[in-house]
Amino acid sequence: MWHAPCVKWHYDYVGPAEIRGQVRVGVRGAAITSSGDLEAWLGGLPSGEREEPCTFVIELDGTLMLASRHSEHVACAAGEPVLSAGEVAFVREGGRWLVSEVSNQSTGCCPDVTSWPAVESALERAGLGHPGTFTHPMVFRRCTACHQRNIVKDDFYVCAVCEAPLPRAWNVNQPDEPV
Template sequence: MRTYPYVGPAEHLARASVATAGRPVTTAHALAVWLSEQPPDDVAEPFTYTVDTGLLLRLAPRRSEHVVCSGGVPVIAAGEMSFTRQGGNWEVDGVTNQSTGYCPDPESWAAVHAALETAGVEHPAYFTHAFTFRRCAGCGHQNIVRDEYFFCALCDEPLPP
């Protein structure tokens, strides 16, 4: 699996440490306990997640930076994840690779799938929304490619395919 280094703003990386890392989710029970500790309004929206090179899934509140959630380490997946209760158990009902700090490819799904399978958490078969990222060689802006339009949103330069 590909490893993604952090490519976002330096000030976010400066706040990241082992102490800031998100909550590890190693079992469905650990997920249920953590979600029960969250304010009800927070559970209604997606959470920030990362998966490290040891396949450890970490969760943090949505407005957390991915690099802070990871503790500052490279990851093999990152994005947003939402949950719903089904028959008394929590399961993933939405998951993306949307992280402009790490810019993981859609192929990072394999890491998310493996981490959720290891934890025993039910989940969709693939990303519910997958994103493609490209950095503009002209101005350096990080872009989310939409509708296969490979041009920079700021300077309109062509992006790498």
């Protein structure tokens, strides 16, 4: 039996309420538990979308879920908390599906880079090769002064909105708050 990897926490949706309001009950991304699932899902996409990265979430049970890149992470997860979220691209090499790029880029869930073990575990269980880490890691922090979500770039922990210092530890665990 599979057990969830040791992760610090799960990630709730923290983005705008109007986006959460668009989630349809019972509608979620496609579960990918094997390379056959991935092949079938990719085959069902319009040809122009097959080469694009797609939206992914890792559900609390460790299942990799995929949706079109034009989908919101909260919709892919049917509004439920996740172990990780981001974007992923696949390439077929030597008859095997591999992850060519993977990030934790989800401004709706803002997962920490420490969520990688959940992604790695889901990819390995599905038999999908991967790069061993996020190829495009994103560092998210919430400003404690103005409550805005920020992406930290170049190790510059300063709010892009109010210029207050940002915490070094991940803290994006509250829904958007009115400012």
